Amino acid sequence: FPSHDNSTTSAELLEAERAKDEIRDILSRMIGAEIRYVGMGYRVRPAPFGYQNSKIDTPHGRRVILIPHTKEAPFIQKMFELRAKKTMTDEQIIKEINKMGYKSRVNLLRDPKDKTQVIGERGGVKLDVKRFVEYIRKPIYAGVNDEKWTNDQPVKTKFNGLVSVELFNKANRGKVVLTEENGGITIYKNKPEEWRLKKCVKNPDYPFKRYVLCPTCRYPLYGNDIS
Numbered sequence: 485f486p487s488h489d490n491s492t493t494s495a496e497l498l499e500a501e502r503a504k505d506e507i508r509d510i511l512s513r514m515i516g517a518e519i520r521y522v523g524m525g526y527r528v529r530p531a532p533f534g535y536q537n538s539k540i541d542t543p544h545g546r547r548v549i550l551i552p553h554t555k556e557a558p559f560i561q562k563m564f565e566l567r568a569k570k571t572m573t574d575e576q577i578i579k580e581i582n583k584m585g586y587k588s589r590v591n592l593l594r595d596p597k598d599k600t601q602v603i604g605e606r607g608g609v610k611l612d613v614k615r616f617v618e619y620i621r622k623p624i625y626a627g628v629n630d631e632k633w634t635n636d637q638p639v640k641t642k643f644n645g646l647v648s649v650e651l652f653n654k655a656n657r658g659k660v661v662l663t664e665e666n667g668g669i670t671i672y673k674n675k676p677e678e679w680r681l682k683k684c685v686k687n688p689d690y691p692f693k694r695y696v697l698c699p700t701c702r703y704p705l706y707g708n709d710i711s
Contacts, residue, residue: 521547522633525642532624533589534560534646542642549643550624557646559586559611560625564647567620568654574613582610621660626652628662628669638662638671 518528526547531537534557535550559581566577588607595601623630623638627645630638645652649662661672687693694704 519633522629522631523639525629525639527641527643532622533619534625547642550641551643552646556589559584560619560646563616563619564625564651564655567657568651570657574616578611578613578616581616586611588615620655623652623660623662623671626662628671630671638669640669 521544522528524544526542526544527537527550528548531550531553534553536553537548538551539546539548562584563577563581566572566580567574572580588609588611590605590607592602593604593606595603619625624641625646626649627641627643628638628649629641630636647655649664653661659674663670663672690706693706696705697703698705
């Protein structure tokens with residue numbers, strides 16, 4: 485009897501190891517394929533706020549892309565438009581978006597022991613400064629994906645963004661800058677303005693700076709942006 489028990493135990497252990505190896509192989513193939521599709525510009529993760537996932541027929545089979553969410557997308561677009569205008573502070577923009585009825589996406593919380601049981605909800609709150617800045621600086625809203633599965637390299641997605649690259653750059657005011665070069669796209673973070681990199685006494689925008697005198701005090705005039 486003991487030898488019979490030992491042989492049964494060994495067989496069960498071998499079967500369990502084979503099952504683990506099979507799961508590992510399946511996950512390796514699946515995750516590897518998902519990484520390749522992300523590099524091509526498709527979507528494999530849950531949709532961020534403002535988008536929803538949609539499956540379409542492509543040369544690579546039926547793949548997932550992001551399309552505008554009918555209720556959420558207008559909030560994101562309004563955030564970028566208001567910030568690009570530079571006529572309102574971030575706090576004023578946040579109040580305006582909340583007046584429009586903004587609420588964060590609601591996610592259901594499930595019992596860890598029984599996934600069929602809903603034990604609560606998370607989300608459904610108004611916009612705050614932290615979340616607002618997070619939205620503004622996400623390149624995905626301009627149709628550009630950068631994440632660990634792209635080796636932190638920006639990839640132009642197979643779907644259009646909610647805002648243009650130009651509007652994205654205006655809204656970010658130099659904190660995050662997207663540039664399209666040679667068919668690719670580059671992300672610069674905290675890139676200094678051009679005038680900070682190159683300074684000179686004789687500015688071509690103000691050729692008469694220091695040469696024209698004030699008719700009252702006789703001191704030289706300096707160029708500025710005030711018309």
